[in-house]
Amino acid sequence: MTVSDPVVESVVATISRSATEITQGLIGRRGAVDEENPSGETQMEADVWADELLGERLAAIDGVGQYASEERPEAIDCGEDPDSSDAYAVAVDPLDGSSNLKSNNAMGTIFGVYDAALPAPGEDLIAAGYVLYGPITTMVIATEETVSEYEMTGGERRLIERDVTLPDEPVVYGFGGRVPDWPADFESYAREIENELKLRYGGAMIADVNQVLTYGGVFAYPSLESSPEGKLRLQFEGNPIGYIVERAGGRSSNGDESLLSVEPDALHDRTPVHVGNADLIDRLEETLE
Structure with missing residues (x-):
């Protein structure tokens, strides 16, 4: 599956390419830093590093007007007018579950692409997704058309399921x-x-x-x-x-x-x-x- 919107596709491709680097970059970054994020939580070295990595790359995409992260107090403008109808805002949790680093359990990266300046309601999302760093690194992407799941390897994604839906019988x-x-x-x-x-x-x-x-x-x-x-x-x-x-x-x-x-x-x-x-x-x- 190819995401139809070129800016969204660039965002997804950038996060895809960064996923392998993020998993490898966790090694040696399992400790806390002497800082708190805007929500008052202790930041891990990996939180700060993943945010800087994704922020630099996503902010460079043409058509992205804002980059915002759970690790930063404010959204940063990316050269595009964030209020322009042609500019999207990308909100990211660079490393969800970073407290699991100490015990080496699963973590992820979450992102949303908003067709509005932040803060914005979820109704302004045009795409969202996450990367799960588990035994296998996978990515789930939702657009206005469908939800798809991929396996990630070498910075590339391989479709494993199109039109993902919740099973009717919950478990x-x-x-x-x-x-x-x-x-x-x-x-x-x-x-x-x-x-x-x-x-x-x-x-x-x-x-x-x-x-x-x-x-x-x-x-x-x-x-x-x-x-x-x-x-x-x-x-x-x-x-x-x-x-x-x-x-x-x-x-x-x-x-x-x-x-x-x-x-x-x-x-x-x-x-x-x-x-x-x-x-x-x-x-x-x-x-x-």
Whole structure:
């Protein structure tokens, strides 16, 4: 499959070519740096390095007006007018799950291409995707037409499945946050789900979402008593993942509405994230009401 929009194809190709380099570059960068990202989280050496690598390459693409990252306080202008109808904005989580570096577990890179200046609602996305650094490096790309999965090798991608859709019969679930920190209504929902599905939770959202996309089910990082606004970032995580799951026939929700409908106030807004098979998200919204 070739992405029809040339700018989106350039973004996807750039991330594809960078994926192998990122996996190799993790070696020797497993420690923390004496800095925090804009969300107040300790940055790993690999976070900063992957952000600099992707930022330099994506910002150089003709037609990209802004590059924004979970690791930077503000979006950077890339030579194109970000408000121009001909310029896209690219939002990236360079290394989702970087806390897994210490234990050498799965991680990923998440990206969204917005046809609007950031911050922007998910309805302005024209493409989104992620790279999963697992036993095999894979890439999932969602556009307005379809969702496709690729295997990655040597900087190239090979199509392994076109028109990816969530299986009708859900199998797995994964819920983030400490259980004592869950609101009572979400805990009630979780107790129902854990009697129906198999637990799959690895500490990197992208790996857990990939399980849901593969087997069907639900992933959630809910509102917490200590963080009512949620933990995950709307621009960099919630919107791209919501876009992918919805294009694959599922649903996304912040607890009240589709993640793609949420109007952001700031670049680093947080949000509760719930994605998966439509009936499971419907049930969740009914429980949270």
